[in-house]
Structures are given as structure tokens and as C-alpha cells.
Amino acid sequence: MNDRYLEFTHSPFGKSLASMLGLPTPPRLRRADAPWADRPLEATPVVLGGDSGAALAAPLLKALSGMGAILRIVPEHAGLAPIKAAAAQMSVALAGNPAPDSGEPRSQALVFDASGVASPAQLREVYDFFQPLVRNVPGNGRILVLSRAPQSCIDVGRKTAATALRGFVRSLAKEVGKNGTTCNLIEVETGGEGWLDAPLRFFLSVHSAYVSGQLLTVGAHAKATAVALPGSLQGKTALVTGAARGIGAAIAEVLAREGARVIGMDHPSQEGALGETMAKIGGRGLALDVTAPDAAERIAAETEGLDIVVHNAGVTRDKMLRNMTPQQWDMVLNINLAAILRINEGLLKKGLNGGARVVCISSIGGIGGNAGQTNYGATKAGVIGYVDAMAETLAQRGGAINAVAPGFIETQMTAAMPVGPREVGRRINSLSQGGLPQDIAEAVAFLASPAAAGVNGRTLRVCGQNWFGA
Ligand code: NAD
Numbered sequence: 175m176n177d178r179y180l181e182f183t184h185s186p187f188g189k190s191l192a193s194m195l196g197l198p199t200p201p202r203l204r205r206a207d208a209p210w211a212d213r214p215l216e217a218t219p220v221v222l223g224g225d226s227g228a229a230l231a232a233p234l235l236k237a238l239s240g241m242g243a244i245l246r247i248v249p250e251h252a253g254l255a256p257i258k259a260a261a262a263q264m265s266v267a268l269a270g271n272p273a274p275d276s277g278e279p280r281s282q283a284l285v286f287d288a289s290g291v292a293s294p295a296q297l298r299e300v301y302d303f304f305q306p307l308v309r310n311v312p313g314n315g316r317i318l319v320l321s322r323a324p325q326s327c328i329d330v331g332r333k334t335a336a337t338a339l340r341g342f343v344r345s346l347a348k349e350v351g352k353n354g355t356t357c358n359l360i361e362v363e364t365g366g367e368g369w370l371d372a373p374l375r376f377f378l379s380v381h382s383a384y385v386s387g388q389l390l391t392v393g394a395h396a397k398a399t400a401v402a403l404p405g406s407l408q409g410k411t412a413l414v415t416g417a418a419r420g421i422g423a424a425i426a427e428v429l430a431r432e433g434a435r436v437i438g439m440d441h442p443s444q445e446g447a448l449g450e451t452m453a454k455i456g457g458r459g460l461a462l463d464v465t466a467p468d469a470a471e472r473i474a475a476e477t478e479g480l481d482i483v484v485h486n487a488g489v490t491r492d493k494m495l496r497n498m499t500p501q502q503w504d505m506v507l508n509i510n511l512a513a514i515l516r517i518n519e520g521l522l523k524k525g526l527n528g529g530a531r532v533v534c535i536s537s538i539g540g541i542g543g544n545a546g547q548t549n550y551g552a553t554k555a556g557v558i559g560y561v562d563a564m565a566e567t568l569a570q571r572g573g574a575i576n577a578v579a580p581g582f583i584e585t586q587m588t589a590a591m592p593v594g595p596r597e598v599g600r601r602i603n604s605l606s607q608g609g610l611p612q613d614i615a616e617a618v619a620f621l622a623s624p625a626a627a628g629v630n631g632r633t634l635r636v637c638g639q640n641w642f643g644a
Pocket residue numbers: 415416417418419420421422439440441444462463464465486487488489509535536537538579580581582583584585586587588
């Protein structure tokens with residue numbers, strides 16, 4: 175469904191009316207229209223900073239220069255020693271960040287390695303870096319902070335400071351969203367240093383346009399082999415449930431764009447729509463109810479080894495609990511949650527290739543809760559616990575399992591909402607607009623890649639930093 179208000183405020187008449195009346199103008203987000211690029215930041219200026227004990231300078235510089243970025247620093251900043259040392263060792267050039275009125279292109283991204291911050295006092299280095307720079311970030315800019323994951327900090331001061339960064343990032347994300355800029359945090363566990371390339375590529379590119387105010391934890395993965403993100407889905411076989419329309423169709427499309435062979439599955443009642451969606455992307459349809467007792471066996475029989483499984487099929491049957499029938503409870507629980515467990519259990523016995531990656535679709539409704547959605551909220555929260563519980567099982571096979579929690583996404587599901595709640599739902603986020611199915615699909619594709627091996631058992635919200643459940 176079209177966001178008519180956003181379109182209106184970007185028309186010449188709407189723009190002047192909105193400015194005259196002081197109405198908010200939601201930014202137009204820049205989204206991907208091509209597969210993951212080798213050098214997504216080619217000739218794009220990025221300002222780098224770090225605290226004086228920063229420990230991630232080497233993987234950070236390697237990733238950013240691999241992406242083609244022009245690396246800038248503000249020479250007066252304290253704490254640049256680790257970055258300068260890594261740059262010298264890797265023969266990477268660091269340029270000075272030009273003054274805003276110099277006529278030079280503005281820096282599109284600000285990246286700060288805060289992995290060495292050891293005390294509340296040292297958080298001042300974070301302030302000193304961002305405070306003068308933040309006002310000059312252009313539209314659709316990117317702000318990214320890297321920190322040591324609090325669970326990997328033994329020292330009280332380090333753990334306190336690392337946790338403080340979460341509040342910093344979430345607050346800054348709310349300040350910068352007006353022009354489409356996102357602000358996120360990558361928390362690195364001990365051993366996760368070698369898995370930073372793909373998360374950096376995701377967060378600093380157009381593929382994460384609707385992800386803001388989020389933290390993603392990157393950890394070690396003993397059984398995975400490092401691969402580059404671009405091209406990593408080429409030739410992979412992917413199953414997507416609920417693929418006939420909406421978010422599932424977009425996931426199928428983006429996986430196919432990245433070179434995967436897609437098998438789209440949907441309820442037999444949707445066979446026609448499924449066929450049309452699959453025809454558009456050269457995929458194959460499988461008309462099958464996810465709750466069928468033999469669903470896993472049928473999937474295994476119809477496919478020759480799956481590298482990627484995306485559990486997207488989902489329904490709502492909203493009623494206040496006092497009015498909810500057992501059928502409404504059972505249907506939502508069975509489709510949204512029990513079917514995921516049953517299908518995975520079967521596929522783990524037969525049907526999954528080694529290194530397989532599983533992505534489940536949760537919802538911010540499972541994080542914040544919603545009146546009238548006790549059934550739905552239970553399933554979507556259950557998905558978050560499930561991916562956490564299954565992470566080790568998948569890791570043992572060289573793979574991983576994660577969830578994506580969408581916020582308000584423009585689909586038939588949300589188009590069916592009454593106009594008042596729909597308009598509120600759409601605007602109460604830092605980017606003042608609903609996301610598109612593509613936004614969920616981009617996050618799923620990233621998590622479906624073997625390049626994201628360090629991300630396992632996590633839930634990534636794709637919600638424009640929806641204030642609901644934040
Ligand atoms: P949708 O209703 O447009 O699509 C859901 C698809 O799942 C449909 O094609 C449907 O036929 C299929 N499906 C339903 N029951 C099935 C079954 N038993 N077996 C096989 N397929 C079945 O919904 P959507 O908005 O695209 O949502 C996709 C997923 O994203 C769902 O899990 C939903 O809960 C989640 N989600 C959506 C939003 C949003 O704003 N749209 C927000 C949060 C989470």
C-alpha cells in the first residue's frame with residue numbers, strides 16, 4: 175500500500191505546504207536496486223574514530239577499505255592511535271575530514287570503534303567524536319558504533335561503559351532519523367572480530383535502509399569458513415514459506431536477486447498467486463500447508479538439500495483474550511510457531527545441507543505486546559526464544575539460525591488495519607514511515623548468507639526504530 179502522505183510531502187505543492195504549516199516530512203529512503211556490490215562505498219567518504227584503547231581498528235579498516243570507502247579522520251581527536259597504527263601497518267591512507275564549508279563532498283558515514291572504552295569518563299571520547307560531526311551527516315547517512323559486547327567484558331567499568339553505548343545509540347538514532355540517517359551498534363563478543371565484514375557491509379549500505387536504533391551481536395563461529403558477502407548466495411537452494419505475497423514474496427525476490435535457487439511454499443489455497451510470484455523470479459512453487467504433519471518430509475522429498483530456510487508464513491486472528499476462541503488461539507500458535515519447530519526438527523534429520531542457515535520471522539508485537547494479540551504476541555516472542563535455543567544445534571552443523579522482527583510494514587496485513595491505527599503505526603518510528611517488504615527481505619538475505627556466520631541466535635528488528643517495545 176502507498177504511503178500517500180510521504181508521496182504528497184515530496185511533491186512540489188506538498189513540500190511547500192508542509193513547510194508552511196510546519197508539518198513533518200518523512201524522508202525518502204534510498205534502497206537497494208541491485209545485488210550486494212563488491213565495493214558498495216566506492217569513493218564514498220567515511221569519518222573514522224575510536225577510543226584510545228580501541229581493539230577493532232584492523233578488521234574495521236580492512237572492511238572499509240575493501241568496500242572502497244575514502245577514509246577520513248579528524249586529526250585533533252584523541253584516541254586515534256589504534257586507527258593510525260592499523261592504517262600504517264596495512265598501508266591504508268587516512269585523509270583529514272574537510273571543513274563543512276570547504277566544498278568537498280560531505281562524509282556519508284561516521285564509524286566509531288568504542289571497543290576499548292573502559293569507564294564512564296572515557297565515554298567522553300564518544301561524545302567528542304560525534305558531537306561536532308553529527309550535524310553534517312547528509313540524508314540517508316549512516317552512523318555506526320562498534321563496541322565490545324557487555325557479556326564479553328569482565329571488568330565492571332568496561333561492562334558499564336559498553337552497556338551505556340546502547341542508550342547512546344538508541345537516543346542518537348532518534349535524533350538523526352529525520353533525514354533518513356540510521357544509527358546502529360555492532361557488539362563484538364570475544365572471537366567475533368573475524369566476522370565483522372558482512373555486518374559492516376549490511377549496516378553501512380542501502381540494504382539496511384529501515385534498520386535503525388538496533389544492536390547486533392557478532393560472536394565466534396568455530397565451524398564456519400569465512401566467505402565474502404557479495405555472491406555468497408550464488409547457487410544456494412532456499413525455501414521460503416508464505417512466499418505467494420507480501421513479505422515472503424519480497425524475500426523470495428531478494429534471495430533470487432542474490433543468485434539463490436528459490437522454492438516458494440504457500441498454502442494450497444494460494445497456489446495461483448504462488449505460481450505467479452515464482453514465475454517472476456524463476457523460482458519453483460510448492461503448495462503445502464506449513465501445519466501439515468508431514469510437511470518436513472514433503473519438503474525434503476521435493477527439494478535436493480536446502481542451504482537456506484526462511485520461516486515467514488504467518489497469520490493474525492486478533493481478539494481480546496476474553497473473546498478469543500480456542501480455534502483462534504490454536505490456529506495462530508500452530509502456523510506461526512509450532513510449524514516452525516516441527517518442520518525444522520524434520521529437516522534437521524533429512525533435508526538440510528551442512529552449513530544451512532535458518533531465518534524466522536518474528537515481530538515487534540512479540541517484543542512490545544499488543545492488546546488483542548495474546549496469541550500472535552506469544553508466537554512471535556516464542557520465535558525469539560526458539561532461535562536462541564537452537565543456535566548451538568545449527569552452529570554444530572556449521573550453520574546458524576536467527577530471527578528478523580519487522581515493525582510496521584506496508585503489506586496486505588497492515589492495509590487491512592483501520593485507518594487511524596494504521597496511520598499511527600506507520601509514523602511512530604524514527605524514520606516516520608512504514609517499511610517495505612524489501613526491507614525485511616534485505617535483512618533476511620544478509621542473515622541467510624554464510625558471510626554472516628558470526629551472527630547466530632539473534633533477533634534483528636527491522637522497524638525504523640519503532641517506539642513500540644523499544
Ligand atoms: P501476508 O498475510 O501478506 O502473507 C502471509 C503469507 O503466509 C500468505 O501468502 C499466506 O497464504 C501464507 N500462509 C498463511 N498460512 C499458511 C499456512 N498454513 N501454510 C503455508 N502458508 C501460509 O503477511 P505479511 O505481512 O507478508 O507477513 C509475513 C510475515 O511477517 C508473517 O509471519 C507476519 O506475522 C510477519 N510480520 C508482518 C508484519 C507487517 O507489518 N506486515 C509485521 C511484523 C511481522
